[in-house]
Amino acid sequence: MxxxxxxxxxxxxxxxxxxxxxxxxxxxxxxxxxxxxxxxxxxxxxxxxxxxxxxxxxxxxxxxxxxxxxxxxxxxxxxxxxxxxxxxxxxxxxxxxxxxxxxxxxxxxxxxxxxxxxxxxxxxxxxxxxxxxxxxxxxxxxxxxxxxxxxxxxxxxxxxxxxxxxxxxxxxxxxxxxxxxxxxxxxxxxxxxxxxxxxxxxxxxxxxxxxxxxxxxxxxxxxxxxxKRFGKTVKVIFEDPILISNTLMDEFMKVDGIKGIFQVSENAVEIKLDSLDRSINNLVRILASKELKIKDIVTTAANFEDVYLEIIENSGGDMG
Ligand SMILES: Nc1ncnc2c1ncn2[C@@H]1O[C@H](COP(=O)(O)OP(=O)(O)OP(=O)(O)O)[C@@H](O)[C@H]1O
Ligand SMILES: [Mg+2]
The missing domain is CATH 3.40.50.300 (P-loop containing nucleotide triphosphate hydrolases)
Incomplete structure (x- = not known):
């Protein structure tokens, strides 16, 4: 009721x-x-x-x-x-x-x-x-x-x-x-x-x-x-150290569904996707095209605070 x-x-x-x-x-x-x-x-x-x-x-x-x-x-x-x-x-x-x-x-x-x-x-x-x-x-x-x-x-x-x-x-x-x-x-x-x-x-x-x-x-x-619906982060761990140059960063950011990429250690990056279901294929495709040797991919559900902030941001900011 x-x-x-x-x-x-x-x-x-x-x-x-x-x-x-x-x-x-x-x-x-x-x-x-x-x-x-x-x-x-x-x-x-x-x-x-x-x-x-x-x-x-x-x-x-x-x-x-x-x-x-x-x-x-x-x-x-x-x-x-x-x-x-x-x-x-x-x-x-x-x-x-x-x-x-x-x-x-x-x-x-x-x-x-x-x-x-x-x-x-x-x-x-x-x-x-x-x-x-x-x-x-x-x-x-x-x-x-x-x-x-x-x-x-x-x-x-x-x-x-x-x-x-x-x-x-x-x-x-x-x-x-x-x-x-x-x-x-x-x-x-x-x-x-x-x-x-x-x-x-x-x-x-x-x-x-x-x-x-x-x-x-x-x-x-x-x-x-x-x-589940918002904010998906994927951590990609590579076999070898990698450096995300500006050019590489730009290439990633052009891929549909990728919203951000952050280097988190010398051989790992975190990639923010707009939705896991839709964007994971695009991510895998670009990773493969770079011939980077991948050791592991871990999806981490965003914490609730990240999700909240993302929802607010997408809705056009706040009045402060
Ligand atoms: N009595 C009032 N007279 C004029 N404006 C008001 C009055 N009460 C609220 N407002 C305005 O209405 C808007 C919403 O205010 P409200 O207090 O409902 O927000 P809130 O979501 O509870 O915020 P907070 O998280 O800071 O408590 C604000 O712009 C506030 O300045
Ligand atoms: Mg209030």
Whole structure:
């Protein structure tokens, strides 16, 4: 079942330079229980998209539905279904950690007793017991994010938005947070929309990803699919040392499907192909014509970050 659905959504803002289109005819869906990663450069329109789904902004055009409910027709019913961890920390300065979590749960409609019970569970499972009486100014960035995460994930909402949940965390806190998220969502059945600039995070947590650039959808699939579809690198190891001269380089680059060639050691080069299926024959042909003695050819699937960068580049750069 589809939980979140956007169709031809447009959002513009006025800026000193005139109107800018932050979200440009965007359509996508998130299925029930899936973690959907939303990737894209700064200013791509990720947060704006989440805000429209959460009924904070109204779309200029298009339709958005959450569990079948239209955000414009019935914003309150949509809000009840979504727990949103915003990109900017939103802790209330006067509340302690335990007060914040309880307050958040009360706000989400839990009874006083239930909110307290859930808060105790959250303090325990998110390792916040030692900090329960601290106010935001006494907390590190990592702890503040953890309090936000504990609140949002304890609310048991069917739809959860995590907007860059680990930005600013050190590598170890990041990994701990990934584990907490993974454990919590594993059997919650919630649908999660996750934005991040950390490609490892997205690959680890997301079932499927969409990539947005300049407000438009430019790619969609599982991280594995995208890795298969884009960016193939072949490492060719020669019997003898070889030097890739400029002339040789030019000859290679003229071959259909070869996108780059890099010398990686005295007898090996890495060659970037646009697709493995199509271009490998062309590569073999040119290698044979040069009468270079080949010892081995290894294909290496590009890592997810390389693939992501290539997709963004092919889509016409970013707004920066
Ligand atoms: N309230 C607003 N008023 C005017 N312009 C806005 C507003 N919110 C966002 N924008 C603009 O809309 C575009 C998309 O911004 P958005 O915050 O959605 O990007 P993002 O993908 O979340 O980026 P980041 O990765 O940096 O968080 C940007 O050009 C931004 O400046
Ligand atoms: Mg954002």
């Amino acid at each position: 589809t939980t979140v659905e956007l169709r031809d959504v447009v959002k513009t803002f006025s800026s000193p330079k005139g109107r800018i289109t932050a979200v440009d005819n965007l359509s996508f869906q998130a299925k029930e229980g899936e973690v959907l990663g939303i990737l894209g450069p700064n200013g791509a329109g990720k947060t704006t998209t989440l805000r429209m789904i959460a009924t904070i902004y109204k779309p200029d055009k298009g339709t958005i539905r959450v569990e079948g409910i239209d955000v414009l027709d019935n914003p309150l019913d949509v809000r009840k279904r979504i727990a949103y961890m915003p990109q900017e920390p939103d802790l209330i300065p006067s509340l302690s950690v335990e007060e914040h979590i309880t307050y958040y749960l009360r706000f989400r409609g839990f009874s006083k007793k239930e909110a307290k019970k859930r808060c105790e569970e959250a303090l325990k499972s998110f390792n916040l017991n030692d900090h329960r009486r601290k106010k935001p100014f006494q907390l590190s960035t990592g702890l503040k994010r953890r309090v936000q995460l504990a609140s949002v994930l304890s609310a048991k909402a069917p739809v959860i938005f995590l907007d860059e949940p680990t930005t600013g965390l050190d590598p170890k806190s990041k990994r701990n947070t990934w584990k907490l998220i993974k454990d919590k969502i594993e059997d919650s059945g919630a649908t999660i929309l996750l934005t991040s600039h950390d490609l490892y995070e997205v690959e680890y947590l997301a079932d499927r990803v969409i990539i947005i650039n300049n407000g438009r959808l430019i790619a969609e699939g599982t991280p594995r699919d995208l890795r």
